[in-house]
Amino acid sequence: MNSPDFQLAFATLIASPQLCKQAIADEPSVFDQFALTEKEKTRLRSVLRQKGMSICCSLYRMNRITPLYTQLTQTATLLGDELITLAEEFWESYPDSSLQFKEEVLAFGQFLLAKLEVGTLKFPYLQEILRLELAINELSYTPAIIEKTVHFDYDIVAILLAMDRGTLQTERLQKVQVAYKVYLEEQTLKLALL
Amino acid sequence: MDNTNEKLGVGLLYNASLPEYLEHNIEQVDYIEIIPDMFWSDEGRNAYPRFVDLPQWRHQLNWMAKQVPLVAHNIGMSLGTLNYFDKGYIQFMKEMNESYRFRWHSDHLSFIKLPTKGPHDHNAGIAIPVPYDKDYLAMLREKISFITEQIELPFLIENNVYFVEYPDQDYSETDFINQLVSTNDQANILLDIHNLYANSVNHKLKARQYIDELRMDKVVEMHIAGGNEMGGMYMDSHAGPCPDEVWELLDYAVSKAPNLRGITFEFHESYFPLLRFDGLNKQIEMAKAIWNKYTLQPYYHELA
Numbered sequence: 001m002n003s004p005d006f007q008l009a010f011a012t013l014i015a016s017p018q019l020c021k022q023a024i025a026d027e028p029s030v031f032d033q034f035a036l037t038e039k040e041k042t043r044l045r046s047v048l049r050q051k052g053m054s055i056c057c058s059l060y061r062m063n064r065i066t067p068l069y070t071q072l073t074q075t076a077t078l079l080g081d082e083l084i085t086l087a088e089e090f091w092e093s094y095p096d097s098s099l100q101f102k103e104e105v106l107a108f109g110q111f112l113l114a115k116l117e118v119g120t121l122k123f124p125y126l127q128e129i130l131r132l133e134l135a136i137n138e139l140s141y142t143p144a145i146i147e148k149t150v151h152f153d154y155d156i157v158a159i160l161l162a163m164d165r166g167t168l169q170t171e172r173l174q175k176v177q178v179a180y181k182v183y184l185e186e187q188t189l190k191l192a193l194l
Numbered sequence: 195m196d197n198t199n200e201k202l203g204v205g206l207l208y209n210a211s212l213p214e215y216l217e218h219n220i221e222q223v224d225y226i227e228i229i230p231d232m233f234w235s236d237e238g239r240n241a242y243p244r245f246v247d248l249p250q251w252r253h254q255l256n257w258m259a260k261q262v263p264l265v266a267h268n269i270g271m272s273l274g275t276l277n278y279f280d281k282g283y284i285q286f287m288k289e290m291n292e293s294y295r296f297r298w299h300s301d302h303l304s305f306i307k308l309p310t311k312g313p314h315d316h317n318a319g320i321a322i323p324v325p326y327d328k329d330y331l332a333m334l335r336e337k338i339s340f341i342t343e344q345i346e347l348p349f350l351i352e353n354n355v356y357f358v359e360y361p362d363q364d365y366s367e368t369d370f371i372n373q374l375v376s377t378n379d380q381a382n383i384l385l386d387i388h389n390l391y392a393n394s395v396n397h398k399l400k401a402r403q404y405i406d407e408l409r410m411d412k413v414v415e416m417h418i419a420g421g422n423e424m425g426g427m428y429m430d431s432h433a434g435p436c437p438d439e440v441w442e443l444l445d446y447a448v449s450k451a452p453n454l455r456g457i458t459f460e461f462h463e464s465y466f467p468l469l470r471f472d473g474l475n476k477q478i479e480m481a482k483a484i485w486n487k488y489t490l491q492p493y494y495h496e497l498a
């Protein structure tokens with residue numbers, strides 16, 4: 001008889017190459033977290049040692065990074081190589097990923113904003129870009145919401161223009177409290193200064 | 195009109211790169227296959243309304259529905275998940291079918307959602323094949339019966355691509371699928387030729403033997419696609435044009451599938467720049483050549 005725990009164990013292993021290594025080195029420390037039959041343990045033992053297991057782990061990561069790249073393009077550009085490190089940290093703390101792009105993007109955005117807030121992540125202008133892109137995410141998946149008012153500590157338009165020029169890291173933008181009305185017209189982003 | 199056995203021809207799996215192509219080349223495709231989950235946002239089981247329209251996407255869907263027949267290809271039923279069946283999702287698909295009159299619908303022989311206590315299910319990130327065991331067979335039969343009772347359409351089960359193999363299963367894949375579709379007239383098979391090819395490369399599976407073993411009279415649709423290598427394995431990445439081996443296998447499979455109603459070319463939208471209009475037309479033409487070879491001369495292969 002197959003158990004739901006086998007599905008959960010397999011999915012948990014696919015989500016964490018680290019846990020796969022641990023399961024190979026110290027099987028009970030991982031397998032005992034689940035109610036598995038002997039047959040299911042044999043199956044997991046086998047798949048963990050197959051070449052395809054690392055492919056499954058990679059596919060999991062590729063599929064989970066896709067919504068972040070798709071909806072948080074400027075955030076991804078700004079973070080550069082840091083994105084993968086932060087996404088991995090996020091996946092460790094939020095293993096309950098959603099199939100919905102909107103939820104997944106929102107959870108990652110809030111994870112980054114919380115880190116900025118407490119100071120464990122310091123990244124100039126990231127907060128502004130995130131506020132903008134989370135607003136766009138909400139607008140694109142919530143048709144009932146037509147527009148959003150978003151407050152920024154730096155002028156978001158100046159940030160976007162500097163990113164476009166590739167000079168954001170060298171420019172010193174003035175701190176200024178501004179609010180914009182954010183909306184989409186034919187899928188194109190529009191910003192109106194308030 | 196009774197569409198029960200209508201043969202459609204060659205279609206495309208819809209993705210976000212296609213609107214412009216379709217606008218100018220709609221006459222190239224005999225039908226369009228859609229992934230319904232792309233057109234609505236699922237707000238979670240407790241939300242009301244649970245499924246919310248994404249207007250831009252729905253606009254495109256309505257346009258396509260006016261041009262050509264549609265078929266639905268689900269990714270979200272997660273039929274393989276134990277102790278779980280999202281009947282609200284099936285109910286929603288029933289309503290969508292009433293609006294769009296899909297010719298058939300389908301999903302995979304795998305699980306991707308795991309139930310949680312919250313409103314949203316956990317996403318396993320990849321579709322994980324079910325073990326081909328007796329209890330899974332019974333569970334899937336029951337779910338498919340529910341689906342075909344609720345939605346009066348052929349329901350197709352797609353063969354998996356897999357990267358790891360479970361030891362000691364009760365059935366082979368072909369045996370499992372054959373048994374699954376044998377007790378329900380509306381349960382049929384979506385044979386993904388590229389998945390089969392990928393499995394043959396990665397696991398030394400004999401693709402033609404697989405086709406010989408499968409109930410080919412139950413195959414209603416075939417998928418074709420391209421792929422590429424990653425980490426020493428051949429991936430079902432839908433990376434542009436079909437490799438030669440897929441065309442050869444398609445020809446072999448179509449020759450043995452008297453009830454085939456459509457061949458669908460799948461590609462990932464990020465490969466559109468590689469294919470473009472000409473490349474897509476070429477894939478469709480090649481598929482049509484095989485389609486015509488066997489469907490314009492019915493059962494010629496049996497006489498030969």
Ligand SMILES: [Fe+2]
Binds near residue numbers: 352386417460
């Ligand atoms: Fe497929």
